[in-house]
Amino acid sequence: xxxxxxxxxxGTMPVEFLYTPGVAGLRFFQTLKQKGVLAVTFCxxxxxxxxxxxxxxxxxxADLSDAWQEVPGRGRVHTFTLVRVDRQxxxxxTPEIVAFVRIDGTDGGLVTRLVDVAPADVRLDLPVEIVLxxxxxxxxxxxxxxxxxxxxxxxxxxKR
Amino acid sequence: MQRRGxxxxxxxxxxxxxxxxxxxxxxxxxxxxxxxxxxxxxLSLFMRRALDTGKELSYYAxxxxxxxxxxxRRDIEGVIMATAPDAFDGVHMKGDWLLDGAGGVRRPYMRxxxxxxxGVFSIISGWTLxxxxxxxxxxxxxxxxxxxxxxxxxxxxxxxxxxxxxxxxGPNLLWIFALEQNRYMSTYGLRNEDIALVSVxxxxxxxxxxxxxxxxxxxxxxxxxxxVVAWPVHRLMVSPVSDGAxxxxxxxxxxxxxxxxxxxxxxxxxxxxxxxxWGNRDLAYPRYVEQAARMAYEMAGVTExxxxxxxxxxxDPFAYKELHHLxxxxxxxxxxxxxxxxxxxxxxxxxxxxxxxxxxxxVGNPIAAAGVMKLCELFWQLRGEAGARQxxxxxxxxxxxxxxxxxxxxxxxxxxxx
Amino acid sequence: xxxxAARPPRVIDAPPHLPMRGRALSDDEFHRTTPTVAWxxxxxYGWDTGAAIGRFLDGLRGGKIYGVRCRVCGRVVTxxxxxxxxxxxxxxxxxxxxxxxxxxxFSICYVTWDMKPLRTPxxxxxxxxxGTSPRVGFLxxxxxxxxxxxxxxxxxxGVGTPVRAVWKTxxxxxxxxxxxxxxxxxxxxxxxx
Numbered sequence: 175x176x177x178x179x180x181x182x183x184x185g186t187m188p189v190e191f192l193y194t195p196g197v198a199g200l201r202f203f204q205t206l207k208q209k210g211v212l213a214v215t216f217c218x219x220x221x222x223x224x225x226x227x228x229x230x231x232x233x234x235x236a237d238l239s240d241a242w243q244e245v246p247g248r249g250r251v252h253t254f255t256l257v258r259v260d261r262q263x264x265x266x267x268t269p270e271i272v273a274f275v276r277i278d279g280t281d282g283g284l285v286t287r288l289v290d291v292a293p294a295d296v297r298l299d300l301p302v303e304i305v306l307x308x309x310x311x312x313x314x315x316x317x318x319x320x321x322x323x324x325x326x327x328x329x330x331x332x333k334r
Numbered sequence: 335m336q337r338r339g340x341x342x343x344x345x346x347x348x349x350x351x352x353x354x355x356x357x358x359x360x361x362x363x364x365x366x367x368x369x370x371x372x373x374x375x376x377l378s379l380f381m382r383r384a385l386d387t388g389k390e391l392s393y394y395a396x397x398x399x400x401x402x403x404x405x406x407r408r409d410i411e412g413v414i415m416a417t418a419p420d421a422f423d424g425v426h427m428k429g430d431w432l433l434d435g436a437g438g439v440r441r442p443y444m445r446x447x448x449x450x451x452x453g454v455f456s457i458i459s460g461w462t463l464x465x466x467x468x469x470x471x472x473x474x475x476x477x478x479x480x481x482x483x484x485x486x487x488x489x490x491x492x493x494x495x496x497x498x499x500x501x502x503x504g505p506n507l508l509w510i511f512a513l514e515q516n517r518y519m520s521t522y523g524l525r526n527e528d529i530a531l532v533s534v535x536x537x538x539x540x541x542x543x544x545x546x547x548x549x550x551x552x553x554x555x556x557x558x559x560x561x562v563v564a565w566p567v568h569r570l571m572v573s574p575v576s577d578g579a580x581x582x583x584x585x586x587x588x589x590x591x592x593x594x595x596x597x598x599x600x601x602x603x604x605x606x607x608x609x610x611x612w613g614n615r616d617l618a619y620p621r622y623v624e625q626a627a628r629m630a631y632e633m634a635g636v637t638e639x640x641x642x643x644x645x646x647x648x649x650d651p652f653a654y655k656e657l658h659h660l661x662x663x664x665x666x667x668x669x670x671x672x673x674x675x676x677x678x679x680x681x682x683x684x685x686x687x688x689x690x691x692x693x694x695x696x697v698g699n700p701i702a703a704a705g706v707m708k709l710c711e712l713f714w715q716l717r718g719e720a721g722a723r724q725x726x727x728x729x730x731x732x733x734x735x736x737x738x739x740x741x742x743x744x745x746x747x748x749x750x751x752x
Numbered sequence: 753x754x755x756x757a758a759r760p761p762r763v764i765d766a767p768p769h770l771p772m773r774g775r776a777l778s779d780d781e782f783h784r785t786t787p788t789v790a791w792x793x794x795x796x797y798g799w800d801t802g803a804a805i806g807r808f809l810d811g812l813r814g815g816k817i818y819g820v821r822c823r824v825c826g827r828v829v830t831x832x833x834x835x836x837x838x839x840x841x842x843x844x845x846x847x848x849x850x851x852x853x854x855x856x857x858f859s860i861c862y863v864t865w866d867m868k869p870l871r872t873p874x875x876x877x878x879x880x881x882x883g884t885s886p887r888v889g890f891l892x893x894x895x896x897x898x899x900x901x902x903x904x905x906x907x908x909x910g911v912g913t914p915v916r917a918v919w920k921t922x923x924x925x926x927x928x929x930x931x932x933x934x935x936x937x938x939x940x941x942x943x944x945x
Binding site for chain 3: 200316
């Protein structure tokens with residue numbers, strides 16, 4: 175800590191966070207690592223499929239611990255943005271395409287980056303599929319997901 | 335002016351008489367006519383470090399409370415989420431983040447946050463929602479996931495010290511407790527052996543609590559043989575870092591009577607904060623707990639607490655705190671609580687059972703959830719459903735109290751069968 | 753995954769009677785075998801001292817302890833504040849105080865904030881400076897004692913022991929609360945307690 179002539183006292187909050195995945199999260203990431211698919215939970219009463227999965231239905235509070243299903247990592251771009259600066263406001267060398275992708279067969283989606291696609295080729299409802307780390311490099315953590323990329327059909331459709 | 339008298343010197347009017355009837359405090363204008371009852375309670379396990387997220391912990395407790403109340407999520411009209419610093423769970427705006435696990439989606443919601451006092455502030459907040467007539471059925475949830483904060487939650491806690499004139503001294507949160515305990519002991523000539531009994535009693539009581547994290551059979555010798563962390567505080571006099579959640583369901587009178595034939599009524603609530611200049615107070619006595627207690631007792635019509643309160647769940651994050659708070663709650667004479675404890679007055683089978691749950695010392699201390707756990711205990715005790723923990727004699731009225739911030743806040747709730 | 757840490761197996765006949773949920777992790781599971789996400793937030797703060805503390809710190813740099821008096825209730829406090837929180841009026845009558853006082857309470861601390869052992873204990877205390885109103889104390893450290901065990905320290909200081917500030921040299925002082933190194937017993941006097 176230090177004190178400077180302008181009478182401002184500096185200090186920090188010395189904390190680091192170590193987040194556990196949770197019961198639902200652990201199963202989600204382990205499934206992603208082992209099978210490359212998305213584990214989701216389904217509430218039969220409300221007919222809602224949760225992604226990110228949770229062990230409870232937020233609407234009727236049913237216990238969904240035994241209501242797991244699996245879906246492939248495919249969906250559509252619900253919205254996206256082109257990010258040009260980092261958190262400290264410095265210019266990024268290559269802009270990032272951040273998107274919210276709605277996953278087929280669920281009522282949810284994932285916030286992710288779009289990869290292997292030019293910003294000009296991104297549009298709403300673009301069909302995309304998940305890109306994962308190679309199986310050996312996966313550690314059952316969020317970074318196992320590299321991003322999402324346009325499906326082959328989407329790419330083919332683009333060629334003129 | 336009476337109110338000023340309470341604030342500046344903490345002296346009870348009528349002190350000096352034995353077991354005095356307390357004079358009404360005039361702290362409230364009128365008691366709301368609408369009655370509010372607790373109709374359900376639930377807990378998660380209290381653990382040193384949980385796999386479960388804070389949302390999942392909240393769900394376990396909330397679902398259990400709703401199941402015991404016999405209600406569904408759609409019946410919930412409002413939600414109180416009591417949860418202490420964002421920095422523990424490591425989620426900004428964590429009250430809002432936890433909410434879907436706490437039944438709060440698309441519901442009016444309030445966060446209750448006065449540090450460790452949050453656990454009882456939770457029921458105070460929930461009570462106002464029902465007593466005001468706004469709602470008939472409110473869910474109250476307390477949650478904390480402290481294990482996220484590394485290397486130790488103290489990294490966040492120490493920022494409670496003044497950034498300019500206290501933090502440069504390199505403080506440790508243990509300091510404020512140790513300083514307070516020493517002043518308490520020095521003022522009344524107390525012995526650490528008598529204070530250590532709180533650890534023994536509560537950790538033993540907690541052996542009968544399914545959620546307990548640190549229940550254990552101990553002797554006073556064991557407690558005093560544990561290392562001195564900050565004299566006079568020994569390691570076994572400190573409650574643990576915990577993850578956990580607890581929940582209650584509150585209902586208006588009509589709804590409560592439809593749901594259960596044993597509603598537990600919220601007879602009185604009180605809360606008060608003292609100055610954050612904690613060095614400017616008499617540390618031997620928590621006058622802000624007294625003020626909160628007077629407010630709750632006035633609302634509950636309690637004029638002789640030692641006769642009319644049948645069991646107590648004061649806040650015990652450190653062993654001496656239980657005793658300190660009992661005095662603030664007017665349940666023991668100043669400086670005399672340790673003696674009462676040594677004489678068995680506060681045992682589960684004694685005349686005034688204190689922390690029959692096992693308290694924070696025995697069950698655990700997920701900050702905001704701990705106070706809610708104490709309210710859950712009163713709920714079961716007053717319905718005669720506390721099983722192996724049941725205090726005998728058909729208790730009809732109990733008091734729960736929590737404390738927090740920089741030795742500042744007292745939150746009190748009086749629950750009863752009538 | 754490894755099994756969760758063992759819980760007592762016996763069935764307790766006490767509420768809540770419903771299944772208790774929560775998956776406890778051992779220290780090893782938490783830090784090594786469970787997939788977790790680590791994140792270090794950048795939390796850096798700059799706090800203005802405010803007018804009252806700013807002037808107080810200037811005083812410390814000059815080797816002096818200043819206090820303020822409330823014109824309404826007459827309280828004299830240090831460290832100073834810009835307004836009396838009881839009367840809600842400015843506290844603008846500055847007074848110079850002696851650098852002596854008494855110990856209101858103290859502790860002997862053997863651990864750091866992250867619970868690592870300290871070989872030489874810290875002795876935090878609430879110090880009441882002479883000339884301030886009763887029960888107006890503030891946090892500082894006691895030092896200049898002869899030994900480090902609890903008994904040895906308690907033989908030298910107690911609640912009520914008169915103390916004097918031990919200052920850093922003028923060159924070392926920077927206008928911080930630590931310009932006072934610590935408070936030490938006066939002439940080895942210790943009020944018996």
